[in-house]
Amino acid sequence: MTYCVGLLLNEGMVLLSDTRTNAGLDNISTYRKMFTFEDPGERVIVIMNAGSLSVTQTTLAQLREAIDDPDATPDTSIMLAPTMLKVAEIVGDRLAKVRAEVDEKHSTMQGVTATMIVAGQRKGGAMRLFLIYPEGNFIEATEDTPFLQIGEHKYGKPILDRVVKLSTTLQDAQKAVLLSMDSTLRSNLSVGMPLDLCVIEKDACKVTQRRRIEAGDAAFRAMSDAWSNALRDGFARITI
Numbered sequence: 001m002t003y004c005v006g007l008l009l010n011e012g013m014v015l016l017s018d019t020r021t022n023a024g025l026d027n028i029s030t031y032r033k034m035f036t037f038e039d040p041g042e043r044v045i046v047i048m049n050a051g052s053l054s055v056t057q058t059t060l061a062q063l064r065e066a067i068d069d070p071d072a073t074p075d076t077s078i079m080l081a082p083t084m085l086k087v088a089e090i091v092g093d094r095l096a097k098v099r100a101e102v103d104e105k106h107s108t109m110q111g112v113t114a115t116m117i118v119a120g121q122r123k124g125g126a127m128r129l130f131l132i133y134p135e136g137n138f139i140e141a142t143e144d145t146p147f148l149q150i151g152e153h154k155y156g157k158p159i160l161d162r163v164v165k166l167s168t169t170l171q172d173a174q175k176a177v178l179l180s181m182d183s184t185l186r187s188n189l190s191v192g193m194p195l196d197l198c199v200i201e202k203d204a205c206k207v208t209q210r211r212r213i214e215a216g217d218a219a220f221r222a223m224s225d226a227w228s229n230a231l232r233d234g235f236a237r238i239t240i
Contacts, residue, residue, distance in 0.1 A: 001020070001050070001190035002017065002018050002033050003152045004017040004150050005017075005117075006046075006117045006119050006141070006148050007160075007164060009164075011170045012200050012201040012202045012208070014173040015046055015048060016180075016181055016196070016197050018191045018192055018193065019031060019193070020191055032196065034046060038207060043079065043123060045084075045118065046117075047117070047118055048117040049114065049150075051112070052114045055112055059094050059116075078090050084127075088140075091116060092137060095136055113134050114134055115150040116132040117148055118132060118138075121202075121203070121205055123205050127200070127202060128140060128141075129141035131150060143166055152190060152191050155184040155186075156180030158183075159180050160177075178197070178223060182223070194214045196210075197209075197212075
C-alpha cells in the first residue's frame, strides 16, 4: 500500500508521496511513486501511483516509450497532448489497457487495482489535477474539493478537509500534506519513508521545488512532534 496526495491551489500545486511497497509482512521494499515529465517553461506533468506495482510500472514505461517514439502524436504522447485533459485521457487509456492485459495473462492476478494522480500545466493552459481509476476513467479536483488522494488515504484526510482551500498558500499547503502524511505514517505500517515532495508554482510550467524526506529528517520530526503536542494540548483544553 502507499499514500499519495495532491493539492490544487490558486498559487500552484503541491504533491506528496511515500515510497513503501509491501507484499506481506516480511517483504517490504522502497519504490518511487512520483514521476515528473518536464519541458521547462512549456509544460510540466507529475504522475503519482498506488496499487499494483507491476501495473503502474508497466504503464509508466509505456508512457515513456510513447514520448520517445519518433512517430509520437498529440494522441499518443503526454508531452505533445494539447491539453491536460488529453494527458489524463492518454494516461487513463494506457492504465486500463495494461490492467486488462495483466488480468488476461495472469488469472491469479485478476482484479488487480491501480490508481494514479496526474497533475500539471501546459503553457497558456490552466493547472489541472486528476485522479485516474483502474478502469481508465477519472475525476478532477474542483473548487469545492481542491485535493485528491490515492492509496491509504483515510488517516490523512481529516486535516485536509479542515484546512485546505483554494486560497491556501503553498507554504501552508506543504505543511498540510506533510501533517496528513504524518498521521498516515502513525496509523498504518504499510505507508513508509522516505517521502517525495513536489511544488509547482502557477504558470511556471516546471517543478519549482523538489524535496526527498528521509527517515530521521530533523525538520519533519520536529513538525511531527509539534503537531502531536498541539493535539494533546487541544484535547486537554476541551471539556464535555
